[in-house]
Amino acid sequence: MPIRIPDGLPAQETLIEEGVRVMTEKVAIRQDIRPLRIGLLNLMPNKIKTEVQIARLIGASPLQVELSLVRIGGHQAKNTPVEHLLAFYNTWDEIKDQKFDGFIITGAPVEKLEFEDVTYWDEMKAILDWTTTNVHSTLNICWGAMAAIWHFHKVPKYTLAEKAFGVYRHMNLNRASPYMNGFSDDFQIPVSRWTECRSTDIIEHEGLDILMESSETGPCIVHERKGNRLYVFNHIEYDSTSLADEYFRDQQAGIEIKLPHNYFPNNDPTRPPLNRWRSHAHLLFGNWINNIYQTTPFEIEKIGSEEHNPGY
Template sequence: MPIRIPNRLPARAQLEAEGVMVLNERTANRQDIRPMRIGLLNLMPNKIRTETQIARLIGATPLQVEMTLIRIGSHVSRNTEESHLIDFYRTFQEVKDEKFDGFIITGAPIEKLAFEDVTYWEELQEVFEWTRTNVHSLFNICWGAMAAAYHFHGVPKHELETKAFGVYRHRNLVPTSPYLAGFSDDFSIPVSRWTEMRAAEIKAAPGLELLMESDITGPCLISEEEGNRLYIFNHIEYDSTSLKEEYDRDIANGTPIDVPHNYYPADDPTMPPSNRWRSHAHLLFGNWINRMYQTTHYDLAEIGHAKED
């Protein structure tokens, strides 16, 4: 089954052009099936691009998936038209009485700020606590993953001297993990961040298991049995041109930035970059949804009331 998203969502046209199966609302309502319900708390400034990236990955599954777009109610977006937010997004306060099989919290370009200095930190903490009872499986990405690891375990983030920026080789540390089924022993993932979390501090936190790591950029993916949580510090969901757009933006703004590591052929920014992570992005999200489908309750109302096997 394909992904179910609003008929007028801008991501629909892009996904259909790529051959992703997108279900219209009328057809979805006719099917006698309970879709997997996934919420996307989108903290990224370019919300439409992030919607498309995530929808592309969760739509590549044989299950019917319903994606609900959610935003922080206490934060005013400066990069997305208010009409788009009104038409397609619900605030966290509007969905807090509902249950979700899966919930994704994205990154945000605020890495250098202390967590407590983020204007919506209190509301985000409320979201994290809410997921304990209203979400079967939580998937945190980049800054969202660091924020979650800090909230649930007190793991600190550390500022880097230079930005980790490019495409880096990563190692599969736990091939038997259900989240890494089908993964190669090593693989490439885009990285774009000014901060890091360190392996020793992650391993010292009870319940966290380090699944992926880079010799250069450090920990990448962590799993946790409690809350069926995943934490990924890098951007496996990125489009082929996402790093290029960040690089071009910084060059245009006069911001000092190195050419993204191992991204352009021969490190030549005039050449089109190659995507070497797409298949593993689909694997990771597909494995997450498969694991969620096998362990969630049929009755959404039961989420949070009993420990699943």
């Protein structure tokens, strides 16, 4: 099944070129089927690039998925045209009465700030609370994961002495988890962050299960069964060139930055990097969507009701 996206979204052309099946809203309404509703709270500066990254992974599912783009209402984006935001995004306030089978919260370039110092933290807290009643399952990425695990469990983040930046080996710690179905025992994932959450803090909380971890950069994926949440601290959704783009951007801006770890062939930034995480990115998102499909109520209005069981 194709992914259903707003008519005219720029990501459509890229997705079609990559072989991702795309369905416009006009075509979707003719099909007598309830698609899974997934919302994307996009906090990344380059929203269009993030839309493509997430839609690519969701669109690989055999299920019909309707993707809704959401933005913070109290924050003005500087790197995305206003026309794009007005055409394709709703503020959270505009969709807060709706229900979603899945909801994705991305990272944001505010990780060095204390949570309370983020200008939109009050709205962020309201959104996180809203997910407990209006969303069946939430997937939180990078800063979004750190914000969510702090909000719900007060697991702190720590500032690193230097940026964790590159492609790092990770281990599968729970092969029985449905979210790790098909994962290798040992694999590599992009990391790009100035802060970290630590396993020693996470394991103190009953109900938080570390599914994936790196000996160099710490926990990567944590599952919370009761809240039906995934906390993904690294960027498994990144494009092949995402780390290169960050590296050259900082270099051109005169910001001191080290070569991304284990990324460029022979550490030569003139050579194009090889993508060694694409298949696992598809596995993670596919497993997440599959679990949503198996556990979400057919009547979406029942999400958040007393008889609603969030599932695994």
